[in-house]
Amino acid sequence: MTTTPLQQGDLPSWLIPEDKDVDPDSPDNIIPSVRANLLAEGERARRELELVAYEAVFERALVDIASGQPLTSTIESDYRDINYQRMLAWIHKDEARRARYYEAQEIGAEVVASQMLVIADADDLLEDVQRSTLRINTRKWLLGVWNRKRFGEVKQIEQNVTVNLSEAMAAAQQRADARVIDVKARVINE
Secondary structure, eight states, rough: OOOOOTTTTOOOOSOOOOOOOOOOOOGSSSHHHHOOOOOHHHHHHHHHHHHHHHHHHHHHHHHHTTTTHHHHHHHHHHSSOHHHHHHHHHHHHSHHHHHHHHHHHHHHHHHHHHHHHHHHOOOOTTTTTHHHHHHHHHHHHHHHTHHHHHHHHHOOOOOOOOHHHHHHHHHHHHHHOOOOHHHHHHHHHH
16 A cells, blocks of 8 residues: 655644644644544554455355365455455354354365365376375365265273162262361360
């Protein structure tokens, strides 16, 4: 963003301190509180423009994500200079946006799953097997992230624990009785 120097007469007279030795056209002579307000207003305007850009990119990103493309590819192909982390934080701030984003990822996971079949069934003898394996493994990982319920790895831990309830209840009763006696002893001593 380029700024142009202030020209003579650009500043209204109320912005300039009342000092006879002050050059009224110098930007350094703006009243400090007014300067701070102008900077804050400029920051607010920049933030509003950023939010408008996020809205526009988000709608296109949902379509791209649902077709199996990551959010980064949408942002990189956009002509605006959008920060990936800030956009992702903006998506996650709103529950409805986050839900739409995750829904697009679930749809995109289906597309990526079909791509895996095409890669695995390739008839091309010139294709590098290691490269194909990497492509499939990357897509498998992405499926687990985008749609954990359907494609994520399920880890089950089986554990057999035998508990004797009568012994556990007796131990609990002993602990409770010890606390009651301790409290009574403290009350008597005080």
